Amino acid sequence: MNRRLLVAAAAGAAFLVGLGILATTMTAGDSKPNSPVPGISPGVVHGASFADLQGNQQALSKWAGKPLLINFWATWCSPCIEEMPRLDELHKKSPNGIQVIGIAADNQANVVKFSNRLRVSYPILVDEPGAMAFSKRLGNRHALLPFSALVSAQGDIIATYVGTLTPEKIDQLTSISR
């Protein structure tokens, strides 16, 4: 009987510790599963548009109906470039139908010149003054790069991440989008 009580107590403790760690991880804020950014209506993402590398405006609504991983980056940002091959792999595998979109907080000429060396298959959009402002609206409070936002097919922001996306974090994000 005592042994059963001990096991039950251990199980309860394990559960509480698990919850505690999960809460700590989430409140650290780098990834916020299932917690849409307050005050952001679904129309914000799908209502935005940015220039592509040819200078043509592309509305994000063209990808409505798919979960999006919007990645903000810049050509001068080493950690941003470091994660791009992983994002490209994610885009090609497209788990859960995820579409990756890169938005450069940089000038058009820099990005066009740089894109020849990047060789990523996902769309790259550019808006030097507007990209950072838009990322702030999506939850990038301190305007840091890289910044990624996972957006549901309906346009809700379901997770955000500041910093280089490791394979583990990408797995975490893709599991959230299920």
Next chain:
Amino acid sequence: MKPVEALLAPFACSLILALPAPAHADAPLLEPEAAFLLAARAQDGGRIEVRFDIAPDYYLYRNRLQFSVNGVAVPPAQISLPKGKVTRDPTFGRVETYHQSVHILLAKNTPGKAGNYDLVVSAQGCAAKAGVCFPAHRQQIRMDINSDWTVPASHPAPATFPSAASRFTKP
């Protein structure tokens, strides 16, 4: 599986799934003004010396530094930038960065009005272990000629890095 083990299994899974990220990824970040402590002093003839004290594990990009004095951009030819740490990246090519500290000289003919200087410095850098970069941040220093080292008016702590209370964490 015994009933007790079956009871424990989901909790064990919850622990595995909830493992926190590596410590460095979640480390608190310094604000850029604190990570890159700026000071400057003006000398006779309009020569301005600029100094950055850079926090450990942070770095500044050499080619992203810009200066203006009394509203006039200082041309690159009048900026004496020391050599930095050179790395060669297959994508970036040659990248030069400053770590720990850097002293920069602005040329003698930097414009000044009656010995007063209004210096604006724009810099960009990153936190290496956290894997994040700061957007261009501008700091302003007002100083007189032959002044001692002067820091921005909004400087968080002139001589030392700020306390943990003034740091911020990732959103």
